[in-house]
Amino acid sequence: MKKLTYLLPLILAFIACDTTKDDVVEEEIIDEIPIIxxxxxxxxxxxxxxxxxxxxxxxxxxxxxxxxxxxxxxxxxxxxxxxxxxxxxxxxxxxxxxxxxxxxxxxxxxxxxxxxxxxxxxxxxxxxxxxxxxKPIRFQEREASGVITNSLSQTMEEQNLSPYMTDRLANIYAWTVNFFHLQPGDRFKVIYTEKFINDTISAGLEDIKAAYFEHKGKPLYAFNFETDSVKHVADYYDEKADNLRRAFLKSPIKFNFRISSRYNLSRRIKYYGYKLRPHRGTDFAAPMGTPILATADGTVTKSERRGGNGNYVKIKHNSTFETQYLHMKSRNARVGQYVRQGDVIGWIGMTGNTGGPHVCYRFWKNGKEVDPFKEDLPFSKPLPVEFHEDYFAFISPLREQIDCIPF
Structure with missing residues (x-):
């Protein structure tokens, strides 16, 4: 009897744990298929x-x-x-x-x-x-900085920045920084917006909101400010509200060019027996197909192919200045069209009288062809006074933000 009393708890425990397959309920796990x-x-x-x-x-x-x-x-x-x-x-x-x-x-x-x-x-x-x-687009504000060791484009690449950043900075500082003669130690900061598709895929650089470039130890600020919210007319101004643009670009070619022949009224050429053959333009040599830019805002007065000029475009900028662009491979402007500074109006070619791919850039002042490099060309108009209060309020936090970006 004592023996059975001793075994009774073990028997009861065994009975409690003895479950059949019918008693087991398996919970079915269903993976939810994501909605795409x-x-x-x-x-x-x-x-x-x-x-x-x-x-x-x-x-x-x-x-x-x-x-x-x-x-x-x-x-x-x-x-x-x-x-x-x-x-x-x-x-x-x-x-x-x-x-x-x-x-x-x-x-x-x-x-x-x-x-x-x-x-x-x-x-x-x-x-x-x-x-x-x-596709849905999201804009994200970002910051970047760098110190020039070789070239601006190489520094951008080292910083994993968009190659378009080089182009944008070159446009902003076209008249204040010579990007072909940057010095080691020159440095920059930018506040910019980047586009993202579906929140994840980068669609590249959207715009530069503010920039700082230090060239030869001289600080140069640039702030993008819109003066017409309807037509979205904007430009870059410095900390004093002065426009960073000159009325004319130095060159109708952005990069990868050399001046092969300058304006020279006393030019004599051996091939023509050293006869006097004045050159009333400046030749910018560049690879075939290189974009040619309008050097200033204006209205196209001629766009045609004629004789030694080949394909050419002529632009009237105001009552004082006109420019002409010769030997184009093809034209990208029509008569009567209003073009902005930096617009592509054609591409480098060899049409007309030319021995190699280049654009002959001619510059008129008061109806007379002159050397643009010897002219004291005007700056673009500063920001109108009526915008000053809004402008300085707008750039104040941006300047503080860009000053705090480390190199």
Whole structure:
């Protein structure tokens, strides 16, 4: 009896732990499928095909191979040219097909990316619809700084900054800093905005809000200020509200050029028997296809090809100054067009009388051709006084912020 009393707790414990398979309830774990939304569609509802335009591809070929009826393809090609011209799809551009989730796998939506941000949509469901749209963009303010050791572009690369930053800074300081003769130890700071697509993909530099450049020990501030919020007219001014731009750029070429022939009224050339052949322009030699820039704001008065000038453009800036750009490969300006300083008006070529790729830059003052490098050219107009109060209030926190950025 004592023996059974001793074993009784063990027997009861065994009975309590003896469960059958029927008593076990397994909780089924179901992974939730994330909802993917892009281009305004829920991609989970389709079979998604991503590809790029290949050589030989056409809009019709792509859609025909994916079950879209010919009459719908023709409708898009003929009816929606203004929103999406199917003839202008470019090799290498990405596109997306949203196909039906059935055995036919027919394309219901075609999406063509014109660039990183903009895209065109052709929806074949029910009534054919075509429209353009943009991916969501977020702007993030960022800061950067650097010390020049070799060149500005190399310093930008070392800092993992956009190559467009070099171009933007060169434009801002075009008349105050010679970027072809930077010195080791020159340094810069920038406050800029960067674009992001869908919050994660960088779409590059948007704008420089403020900059500081120290060249040969001289500090140079620049603040981007908008004077017309309707037309979005903005310019860069220093801490005293003076415009950083001259009325004219020093050169119609940005980078990678050399002056191959200067303005010289006493020029004599051996090939022509040392006869007097005045050169009333300045030749800027550069590789074929290099962009040629308008050196100042103005209205195009001539854009044609004629004789020794080849392809050329002439611009009237005001009642005093005119400029002319000769030997272009092709022109990018039409008569009557108003161009801004820095606009691309053509590309370096060899048309007309020329022995190599260059642009002959001619400069008129009061109807007479002169040497622009010997002229005391005016600065652009300073910020009008009526904007001063707003301007100084606007730049005060920016200056404090940029002064606090370490090199």
């Amino acid at each position: 939304e892009e281009y305004g569609y829920t991609l989970n509802d389709f079979n998604v095909i991503r590809d790029t335009i290949r050589p030989g591809d056409t809009f019709g070929v792509i859609l025909d191979a994916n079950g879209v009826p010919q009459h719908k393809i023709f409708e898009v090609a003929n009816k929606f040219k203004d929103s999406f011209d199917v003839r202008k799809i470019v090799v290498g551009k990405p596109y997306v097909l949203l196909n039906s989730k059935d055995s036919l796998n027919t394309t219901q939506v075609f999406i063509y990316e014109t660039n990183k941000i903009d895209f065109a949509v052709v929806d074949f469901r029910d009534t054919v619809n075509c429209y353009t749209d943009r």
